[in-house]
Amino acid sequence: MLLKFRDQRQNPSEDLKGQSRWRRAASPWVAAAIPVLIFLVAVHVYSNELLLVDMAIYIALAQGINIIYGFTGYLPFGYFGFFGVGAYVAGYGIIHWGLSGPVAVLVGGVGGALAGAILLPLFRLRGAYFALTTLAAGEAFYAIVSNPSLTSITNGPYGLNLATAYSSGWSFGMAVGLAGVAILVAALIKRSRYGMTLKAIKDDPYSAAMAGINVARDRFYAWLIAAAIAGVGGAIYGWAISVFYPQDVFDVTVSVFAIVFALFGGIGSIWGPTIGAALLYAIYNVVGVSNPQYFQLIYGLIIVLLVLFAPRGLAGLMASIRERRLFGGGAR
Amino acid sequence: MAVLVLFEFAVFGGLLLGLYYAMFAMGLNVVFGAQRIVNLAHGDLVVLGGYAAWELYETWHISPIVAVVIVLPFAIALGFLVQHFLTPRLMRSADPETLSLILFFGLSQIIEALATIVFGPNERSLPTNAIPVSSLHLLGESYPGIWWVSALVAIPVLGVFLWLLYRTPFGLRVRAVMSSVTEAATAGVNASRVSGLFFGIGFGLAVVAGTVGIFIFGGVSPTAGVALTITAFAIIVFGSLGNPWGTIVAAIIFGVVTQLAQVYLPSWSNLVPYALVILTMLLRPQGLLGRRQRVA
Amino acid sequence: MIDQGVERVGEPLLAVQGLVTRFGKFRALDGVSLTIGEGESVGLVGPNGSGKTTLVNTVCGLYPASEGSISFAGVEITGKRPDRVAAAGINRTFQIPKPFFSLSVRENVEVAAHHARQPHRVEEVLERTALLAVANHTVDTLTAAQQKRLDLARALAMSPRLLFIDELAAGLSPNELQEVAVMLRSLVDEGMALVVVEHLMGFLEQVVHEVFVLTAGRIVFQGELRDALADDTVQEVFLGRTDSAHS
Structure with missing residues (x-):
């Protein structure tokens, strides 16, 4: 599979016309590096580091949604479940196994991936049913983790305190690193044979199977990657804020934001989810922290308008503008 | 002896609540039957109904039972408008099923946000004497008055709904659309107009359930919608999507199971709807009554 | 005959x-x-x-x-x-063709050829099914007959x-x-x-x-x-x- 990953497609249909070979090849790395650099500069200019950490995590989550929904066609409303599992697995690692923050975060990612593996049977379900059943699964994870009967393991409803492992520099660095890695992975997948395989699976799983694609397995890889991203994201978040309750990390808002950000920016594109997440999260911080209901109203309206008028998001709008300029006004 | 008493309580109480849940979930089933769309704003409509009951009681001292009658036409109108203006665009899009889901999710966020803006983020509840019925005794057990009342509200509401569905020409057209839009069209049924009214009925049922629900659930808050939607979804999926009788049977079973869980495994009882969705989807996706609805 | x-x-x-x-x-x-x-x-x-x-x-x-x-x-x-x-x-065409709409005609065939470990067959198959002329087009621009031939091409690419x-x-x-x-x-x-x-x-x-x-x-x-x-x-x-x- 690794070999497939690196194969370059000879003729990607969505390529900008006339872009030279070397620029095409560099794009994934550029798409990952630029946001990373911006974050590294911003932290020296802007004092609220936690906000930057959150934004970086959301960029990563939006790319995770991009991979599983944009590329593969499965929308997991329950994405927040992996975020919460990651936070708790990392937290458990810190408290019970004495792991350091960074190591615990990676273990959290593994936890997220495992949770994804558990939910594998859900892929039998189509579209809306998959979305809603993952939502139920995410809530089920929450109900289990926060259950008073399990206090000895998860501290039940009382939350975790990870203050001993607090390290603001490291958590910021890992958050930015996660964003960079998530963007890179998404971009590399998109222009690889594997990305083409995912598109085929998304378009028609039966036809894809007859084209020799092991649909279940290839879909599973995308799911694991997305789940791991969410797991790491949750782990970093829990670590960065140090003290959290189950409802803080098993919060459906995490899924909502990730999905809305990705849709707004444009799923299927590489820069879309990055810009969508950065932009909307910035707006959230201006409007939403003090008045979350106004931000909720805003993004509710954004969702409705997007679905009705611009399902391909900002990236789609840019593409339409470019197409219209290339082909001129009038009949196509 | 006490064990048996608890068991009886759970079963009969579950039955009463089950009737309420049937009305509660039917709205979601109706919207699904009309346009194969899962209305993610369902729970929020229920919450709206609760808020309406609260507002009408606190400000104008109108009993929630009367509130039901007042809010119903607004809810039906809202449903009709939503179907009329939004769904045609949806049906023409690239991925109608998922996009509809997202759209209705957007609506739910808008409703929640407006509710928070107007009513504030805290839970609102009504005193139980807003409905003047005390607890009633049966077979040596005392059941909360509100459970009786909600069942007694649910029965005629469901009755009217089923009558509408099975004994009127409109209902016949609706059932035609529910089984197949294309076949119904060849019989001259304007699916869009039928769907619009049907949507309205779905919304109406949700809001009505909410006016009583404010007691059943102990109160309403803007964020309560998601859990309510999942619960309703669990019931209708378990009962077979699109099948009204299925919803009723499933709701009663759900009520009983939930009550039993609350008696014997209280801390795990909130897991029931989630487990129900997951197990149904994985083990018997066509639900109890097995209507062939492709979910996979 | x-x-x-x-x-x-x-x-x-x-x-x-x-x-x-x-x-x-x-x-x-x-x-x-x-x-x-x-x-x-x-x-x-x-x-x-x-x-x-x-x-x-x-x-x-x-x-x-x-x-x-x-x-x-x-x-x-x-x-x-x-x-x-x-x-x-073994391969087959579908009664209602099921091409991959997000991919170009050539890419449709490439997916199959790649999984059959025969990437060099792509041009050959495209020529055989008279789709070379539209190889870089998106699938939605194809006529029904062309879509059927694309279905066939996809199957043929698996030899x-x-x-x-x-x-x-x-x-x-x-x-x-x-x-x-x-x-x-x-x-x-x-x-x-x-x-x-x-x-x-x-x-x-x-x-x-x-x-x-x-x-x-x-x-x-x-x-x-x-x-x-x-x-x-x-x-x-x-x-x-x-x-x-x-x-």
Whole structure:
């Protein structure tokens, strides 16, 4: 599979016309590096580091949604479940196994991936049913983790305190690193044979199977990657804020934001989810922290308008503008 | 002896609540039957109904039972408008099923946000004497008055709904659309107009359930919608999507199971709807009554 | 006219034995047994709902078989995943073409060619199915006939030894039908085994000699096409009463 990953497609249909070979090849790395650099500069200019950490995590989550929904066609409303599992697995690692923050975060990612593996049977379900059943699964994870009967393991409803492992520099660095890695992975997948395989699976799983694609397995890889991203994201978040309750990390808002950000920016594109997440999260911080209901109203309206008028998001709008300029006004 | 008493309580109480849940979930089933769309704003409509009951009681001292009658036409109108203006665009899009889901999710966020803006983020509840019925005794057990009342509200509401569905020409057209839009069209049924009214009925049922629900659930808050939607979804999926009788049977079973869980495994009882969705989807996706609805 | 095919030496290419496919209580395939030899071309006909597409889907692994066995080139393939079946050398076109809309025409073929480990076949297949001219176009710009050829191209890119053609003729103009018939005959001449599911007898005649007649999930006739058309049972099946056991 690794070999497939690196194969370059000879003729990607969505390529900008006339872009030279070397620029095409560099794009994934550029798409990952630029946001990373911006974050590294911003932290020296802007004092609220936690906000930057959150934004970086959301960029990563939006790319995770991009991979599983944009590329593969499965929308997991329950994405927040992996975020919460990651936070708790990392937290458990810190408290019970004495792991350091960074190591615990990676273990959290593994936890997220495992949770994804558990939910594998859900892929039998189509579209809306998959979305809603993952939502139920995410809530089920929450109900289990926060259950008073399990206090000895998860501290039940009382939350975790990870203050001993607090390290603001490291958590910021890992958050930015996660964003960079998530963007890179998404971009590399998109222009690889594997990305083409995912598109085929998304378009028609039966036809894809007859084209020799092991649909279940290839879909599973995308799911694991997305789940791991969410797991790491949750782990970093829990670590960065140090003290959290189950409802803080098993919060459906995490899924909502990730999905809305990705849709707004444009799923299927590489820069879309990055810009969508950065932009909307910035707006959230201006409007939403003090008045979350106004931000909720805003993004509710954004969702409705997007679905009705611009399902391909900002990236789609840019593409339409470019197409219209290339082909001129009038009949196509 | 006490064990048996608890068991009886759970079963009969579950039955009463089950009737309420049937009305509660039917709205979601109706919207699904009309346009194969899962209305993610369902729970929020229920919450709206609760808020309406609260507002009408606190400000104008109108009993929630009367509130039901007042809010119903607004809810039906809202449903009709939503179907009329939004769904045609949806049906023409690239991925109608998922996009509809997202759209209705957007609506739910808008409703929640407006509710928070107007009513504030805290839970609102009504005193139980807003409905003047005390607890009633049966077979040596005392059941909360509100459970009786909600069942007694649910029965005629469901009755009217089923009558509408099975004994009127409109209902016949609706059932035609529910089984197949294309076949119904060849019989001259304007699916869009039928769907619009049907949507309205779905919304109406949700809001009505909410006016009583404010007691059943102990109160309403803007964020309560998601859990309510999942619960309703669990019931209708378990009962077979699109099948009204299925919803009723499933709701009663759900009520009983939930009550039993609350008696014997209280801390795990909130897991029931989630487990129900997951197990149904994985083990018997066509639900109890097995209507062939492709979910996979 | 059409070469009767390679002499049957040893095992048949495809051997289906007592195949039953159930949907709930309904037996869409009710004990189908047949063999296809290497390089043989044969038609599969029957009224609507007789199970033709179900047979294709089951052999290809898209539906699970409830009973019976399927073996290909001596290897048991019952219950194998469809991509494994495709890798073994069986492929098919779909009644309603299922191209990958997000990909260009060339990429549609590339996906299959890559998984068959034969990336160099792409151009060859595109030329064969007369799609070279539109190779860089997106699928939504193709005509219905072109989409059908793309379906065929995707299947051919896997270098199948046995190809099921599922009702390709529907909606094609007489010219297009001619082209496709020529294309299919040339595949047969090169030694590919072909099973053509078809309603249009005129088209079928140009491609195959022998047919299986399927009704209500069972094979009721096997033999030369012209004999089939004259056979009483077959005539009843198509023109007369429906099999009451399966209504």
